[in-house]
Amino acid sequence: MLEKLAALKQSFESDLAQARSGRQLSLLRDRYLGRKGGRLTLMMKGLKSVAVDDRKEVGRSLNQLKARIETAIETARQRIESESTRQESAGITLDVTLPGKRRALGHLHPLTRVRRDIEEIFYSIGYSVADGPEIETTYYNFEALNIPEDHPARDQGDTFYLSENLLLRTHTSPVQIRTMKRLRPPLRIICPGTVYRRDNPDATHSPVFQQIEGLAVDEHLTFRDFKGTMEYFLKAFFSEGTRVRFRPSYFGFTEPSAEVDISCTFCAGSRCRVCKQTGWIEVLGAGMVDPEVFRHVGIDSERHIGFAFGAGIERFAMIKYGVDNIQNFYQNDLRFLRQF
Numbered sequence: 001m002l003e004k005l006a007a008l009k010q011s012f013e014s015d016l017a018q019a020r021s022g023r024q025l026s027l028l029r030d031r032y033l034g035r036k037g038g039r040l041t042l043m044m045k046g047l048k049s050v051a052v053d054d055r056k057e058v059g060r061s062l063n064q065l066k067a068r069i070e071t072a073i074e075t076a077r078q079r080i081e082s083e084s085t086r087q088e089s090a091g092i093t094l095d096v097t098l099p100g101k102r103r104a105l106g107h108l109h110p111l112t113r114v115r116r117d118i119e120e121i122f123y124s125i126g127y128s129v130a131d132g133p134e135i136e137t138t139y140y141n142f143e144a145l146n147i148p149e150d151h152p153a154r155d156q157g158d159t160f161y162l163s164e165n166l167l168l169r170t171h172t173s174p175v176q177i178r179t180m181k182r183l184r185p186p187l188r189i190i191c192p193g194t195v196y197r198r199d200n201p202d203a204t205h206s207p208v209f210q211q212i213e214g215l216a217v218d219e220h221l222t223f224r225d226f227k228g229t230m231e232y233f234l235k236a237f238f239s240e241g242t243r244v245r246f247r248p249s250y251f252g253f254t255e256p257s258a259e260v261d262i263s264c265t266f267c268a269g270s271r272c273r274v275c276k277q278t279g280w281i282e283v284l285g286a287g288m289v290d291p292e293v294f295r296h297v298g299i300d301s302e303r304h305i306g307f308a309f310g311a312g313i314e315r316f317a318m319i320k321y322g323v324d325n326i327q328n329f330y331q332n333d334l335r336f337l338r339q340f
């Protein structure tokens with residue numbers, strides 16, 4: 001029995017020398033001291049069959065070995081634990097001086113930003129935001145805006161009709177009509193919103209895009225107020241050095257009508273590929289509200305003067321940020337969006 005004990009002690013010592021982790025130590029403890037199958041436990045149970053004379057000595061040796069195993073495992077456990085803390089603080093698994101991992105902050109979509117920038121400019125000069133439906137009637141989208149029955153914009157090929165009288169609005173101008181029917185002058189509003197046209201998507205067209213409409217109606221407005229407001233807006237949005245030019249144009253709902261250009265932001269007017277060698281870029285349509293429009297909404301055109309404009313938000317964003325393909329705004333490619 002004593003010899004068997006000596007052999008067991010040796011086998012424990014060599015097992016112990018190989019244990020590297022807390023888990024291995026637990027398994028080791030089970031193997032020798034486990035309540036059911038532990039090797040030493042079994043020997044202790046066999047003590048009864050040892051001759052009475054030897055029992056005392058054998059019993060003492062068994063207890064000594066048990067104590068030895070327990071302290072050896074405990075000591076080894078402490079050593080392993082302090083070793084791993086030491087490694088951690090030495091930076092082997094955790095270096096507290098390393099820079100943290102930064103999470104990228106999200107931000108507004110460039111079109112949202114441009115829309116809000118434009119809104120801010122108009123808020124600052126007393127305008128408020130008005131809203132209208134994307135599904136419109138032909139009355140609000142065309143008729144009340146003095147767009148004649150045979151105008152090409154009314155064509156099936158240009159407009160998404162839902163029925164004979166319902167369509168997806170092709171511009172934000174119907175919000176002018178809705179607002180003037182709802183509120184009396186003086187009025188100063190802008191209406192940002194989504195509009196729809198049957199255009200094939202390419203670098204400058206999209207069947208769904210955003211516009212922002214503006215309308216001012218008051219008693220003593222003049223063409224100079226109109227020009228001044230457009231200039232103030234465009235300089236505030238693009239840059240103070242931007243030059244603004246008005247070209248005569250035609251819209252059913254304004255008279256006179258103008259197309260408004262800014263000096264090319266890419267070459268500052270000295271002619272380049274972007275401005276097609278003209279030095280100017282067209283940015284919006286505008287004009288003085290046609291009396292015929294006032295008649296539809298019941299505003300006295302003898303007393304009231306109005307001016308209005310409509311601009312494409314994508315177009316403003318493309319010019320401001322130098323984006324040459326409108327499709328970039330819709331594809332949600334993070335490599336594009338992260339640049340803003």
Ligand code: DAH
Nearest residue numbers: 171173285286287308309310
């Ligand atoms: N609705 C026009 C368009 O979509 C833009 C426009 C031109 C709006 C002149 C206006 C305006 O309010 O006065 O092309």
